[in-house]
Amino acid sequence: DIGYNMVILTVTDDNSNSDQCMSQVLVRDVTAPMLTCPGSATVQLSPTGTHTFELADFPGLTATDACLGLTYTFTPPIVYCEDAETTVDVVVVVSDASGNEDQCTIPTFVDDVTAPPIAGVCHDITIEFDYTGNAAINPDDVASIVDDECGQITLIDVTPNTWTGCVSVGQHLVTLTYEDNNGNLQTCGAIVTIEDNLKPDLECKATANVILDATTGCTTIDTSGLILSLYDNCGIERVDFQDMMTGALSQTVTYCCDDLGLNSVTIKAKDNNNNLSYCTVAINVIDDTAPVIDCTPLQRTHTADAGVCGFTMPGTGFDIQVTQPDNCPPVTLTHNYPAAPSTSTLAGATFPVGITIVDWVATDHSGNETLCSVEITITDDEAPTNTACPSNITASTSATSCGAVVSYAVPTFADNCDGTGLLGTLTNGYAPGTEFPLGTTTVTWEYTDLAGNGPATCSFTVTVNDDVNPVAMCQNSYTVSLDQDGNFEILVADINVASWDNCGQLVRKEISRDGVTFGGSVIVDCNDAGNAVTVTLEVEDSHGNTDQCVTIVQVVDDQVPDIECPGNFTVLNDAGQCSAVVTYNAPSVTDNCTYTVT
Incomplete structure (x- = not known):
């Protein structure tokens, strides 16, 4: 009722008669409200980065007034991001309808609790594996620069952020974590697509030799002997030869005799992610197999x-x-x-x-x-032949030797390869014009041709006979002395001087005193002493030829008789005699021949 109010005064008597009058009454409120404030308060910024204070922000904030219709005002009325995480003194004024006021100051902490935005922060990316087969990302790889209501966001991390091994090729969901300036965290998701776009690292020989098979004339090769190095970060799916005309692939290539010389071959390497590399090798096809x-x-x-x-x-x-x-x-x-x-x-x-x-x-x-x-x-297997061969020959020894010089015509031979009039080799016997020994000698001439055929043989005998008497040679004279027995044995050696034979050894040498009976010795004795004895020597060679000679032997007895006398001895005189009759043994005498003792 504050303000002017029309008041009607009605007066009624006991009889229900009434009367009215009107008057304006001014109602005024001059009593200020009573404000009760909390010691502090906390407010949160809105997602737009502001906060407009209102009564609900201050729990415990109350006001009483005699009249209703209180109005609250806050100074500052709004806080902003720059006030975030600080304490702002908020002056609260409460006014009633009559303009009566009360106020207090409340320390108010401004809190930014709104997480950074999600929309527009994360974006999908595509990355490649490196040479070692690894891939990695940083937070900013999947984040766009977006402002928070209170300023720029700060990227914290992204997970996962590394991949090892080419099994990771494909799409991966990652989570990006970021915060605003007031530490409010937020996450968003992005798709990371990992690709392997690295070609295989293929290095081949510039040239290679292919040796054709010794039997078939063809050789099949594969790529292993042509590749110097092959590497891929994600592994090799296959290696092939590729026909560059048709594009056809093969694991092997066969070369044959028609390919001798230089040929070109292309090797294609494909990794597990369909990346391709090529190299070309000059193949020199060689046939080094000599004929068998x-x-x-x-x-x-x-x-x-x-x-x-x-x-x-x-x-x-x-x-x-x-x-x-x-x-x-x-x-x-x-x-x-x-x-x-x-x-x-x-x-x-x-x-x-x-x-x-x-x-x-x-x-x-x-x-x-x-x-x-x-x-x-x-080979020459045809034996030579004898064309001229002497007949057997007989000859006599000479007076001074036990052989005979024999001459004959040298045999001749003929051969299909060596020719005619060929002279052979004396293999037994003696050459013509040389001395042949006593007896029969077989003379053999042989011819063996240059091929070793033969020998062709010419054989004949040469017989040499011994018809010559030996020569007996005696001492002219010879003197012997009888021995102690009155004998002396004359031996052949005592008579023979140098008897000889043209054929060498004498087979018999004997002596005789009568010229008839011959033996190995002749005995003379005392009967021959002082006489001359004729001794005959007869010699005979091996062929029965004989010869004789004589030696006059003087027989001498020069042995002195041996006499042995008795020894001296003494005897007594006979009785009455001035002498004695003595008896003694006669002396003992020995001699080789007869003797006389006197």
Whole structure:
């Protein structure tokens, strides 16, 4: 009712009669409200970064007044981001309808609790693995710069932020964590797509040699021997040869004889994420397999044709053969024997007796050669013959030697290879004009041809007979002394001086005193003492030829008799005599012959 109020006064009497009058009454409120304030308060900024104070911000803030219709005002009425996280003194004024006021100051902490925005912060990205197969991101890789209601946000981290191994190729959800200036956290999600766009690191040889198989003439290769290095961060799915004309892929390439020389081949490496690398290798296809030939036997032998000193090959028996197909045919066979009608065969070729070395060369289409040498031996198996041989010969020894000089014509021989009028070799006996010994000597001449055939033999005998008497030679005279027994044995050696025979040893030497009975010795005795005895020496050679000579032997007895006398002795005189009759033993005498003692 504050303000002017119209008041009607009605007066009624007891009889219900009434009357009215009107008056304006001014009602005034002059009593100020009573404000009760809290000691402090906290308010939170709105998502827009402001806060307008209102009564509800101050729990415990109350006011009483006699009248209703209180009005509150706050100074400052609004706080902003710059006030965030600070205490602001808020003056609260309460006014009633009559303009009566009361106020207080409340320390108010301004709190920013609004998280940074999500929209527009995170964005998807695509990254690549590095050379080692790893990938990583930073927070700013997936964040856009967006302001918070209270300023720029600060990026904290992003998780996950690293990937190892190419199994991680593809999409990954990451969470970005960031905050505003007042420490309010927020997260958002982004898709990180990891790609592997690195080509394989492929290095190949510039050139390579391919040796064709020795049997098939073809060789199949793969890429392993052509690649120097191959690396990929995510691994290799496959390596192939690629035909650059057709694009066809293959694990192997086969080269054959038609590919001899330089060829180009392309190698394609594909990693597990379809990245491709190429390299080109120059392939030099080589046939280094020499032809295989059969030269056996390396030594071939054939006898010479009859009557001649050589052999003419009627067929191909001396030719060599290609034992198996060459890997890159054809194969040409040639030899170096100039006497053959053709350089490809020895048919019709004439070979002399002896050893001929024929060199063969087998050459294939690639120029590979195989050499072998065949030793062809033509043997001369035809023995030589004797064309002139002497007959047996008989001769007598000479007077001064036990042999005879014999002359004869030297035998001659002929051979199909060595010729005619050939002189042989004396293998037994003696040459003509030389002395042959006593007896029969077989003279053998032989001829062996240069091929070792033979020998052809010429044999005859030379018989030398001994018809010459030996020569007996005696002492002219010889004196002997009888021994103590009155005897002396004259031996052959006492009479023989130098008896000899033209044929050497005498088989018998004997002596005799009567010229009839011969023996090894002659005995003389005392009967011959002082006399001359004739001793005959007879010698005989081995062929019964004999000879005699004589020696006059003087027999002497010069042995002195041996006498032994009794010893001295003493005797007494006979009784009455001035002497004694003495008896003693006669002296003892010995001699080789008869004697007289006086």
